[in-house]
Amino acid sequence: MRRVVAQGTFDLLHPGHVHYLSDAAAMGEELHVIIARSGNVTHKEPPVVPDEQRREMVAALKPVDEAHLGHPEDIFVPIERIDPDIIALGYDQHHDEQRLQAALGERGIDCEIRRASALDRNDPDRLLSTGRIIDRILAERSD
Numbered sequence: 060m061r062r063v064v065a066q067g068t069f070d071l072l073h074p075g076h077v078h079y080l081s082d083a084a085a086m087g088e089e090l091h092v093i094i095a096r097s098g099n100v101t102h103k104e105p106p107v108v109p110d111e112q113r114r115e116m117v118a119a120l121k122p123v124d125e126a127h128l129g130h131p132e133d134i135f136v137p138i139e140r141i142d143p144d145i146i147a148l149g150y151d152q153h154h155d156e157q158r159l160q161a162a163l164g165e166r167g168i169d170c171e172i173r174r175a176s177a178l179d180r181n182d183p184d185r186l187l188s189t190g191r192i193i194d195r196i197l198a199e200r201s202d
């Protein structure tokens with residue numbers, strides 16, 4: 060039984076998220092998802108939707124077995140608890156695979172790191188990024 064972990068912000072859900080989580084689920088038999096705490100989303104605008112509501116929506120998606128709110132300070136605490144065989148990074152997640160592997164090793168966590176595939180964001184008929192959905196809302200509902 061291979062346990063897989065995926066992670067991300069998952070602010071306004073879209074088919075790119077479903078693609079990522081389906082891809083991650085296919086890497087094993089049980090998928091756990093760690094939802095980034097708002098206070099830890101520092102590389103872009105923080106999410107609009109509250110932490111627990113983002114967790115609730117991800118937990119309801121078909122490929123997901125369990126969704127957990129991330130730890131506020133130490134990202135390795137949920138990983139130690141879940142004890143995954145595989146961590147599936149999203150295609151554009153900024154984490155460096157080698158540095159992450161080294162940090163996991165220092166904490167005595169032995170698991171494989173893989174990259175999930177992308178769902179092409181240039182499809183003109185779909186909004187495949189939270190940022191694009193927000194841009195569309197601002198453009199079309201701003202008066």
Ligand SMILES: Cc1cc2nc3c(=O)[nH]c(=O)nc-3n(C[C@H](O)[C@H](O)[C@H](O)COP(=O)(O)O)c2cc1C
Pocket residue numbers: 066067068069093094095096097099100101128129130131133134135136137138146149152153154
């Ligand atoms: C292995 C791993 C574990 C993580 N655990 C946590 C966590 O416990 N708490 C948290 O707030 N974020 C956690 N994160 C999320 C990151 O802090 C970062 O916010 C995340 O990659 C979201 O970025 P994105 O939505 O742009 O992909 C984790 C990320 C990785 C790769």
Ligand SMILES: Nc1ncnc2c1ncn2[C@@H]1O[C@H](COP(=O)(O)OP(=O)(O)OP(=O)(O)O)[C@@H](O)[C@H]1O
Pocket residue numbers: 066067068069070074075076078079103148149150151152176177178179180187188189190191
């Ligand atoms: N189009 C997509 N194809 C595949 N994976 C995606 C796609 N969009 C998001 N993901 C993955 O979903 C996870 C969570 O992504 P995140 O919550 O940052 O959404 P986002 O749409 O990329 O947000 P933003 O537009 O603000 O960057 C990440 O691992 C990311 O790689």
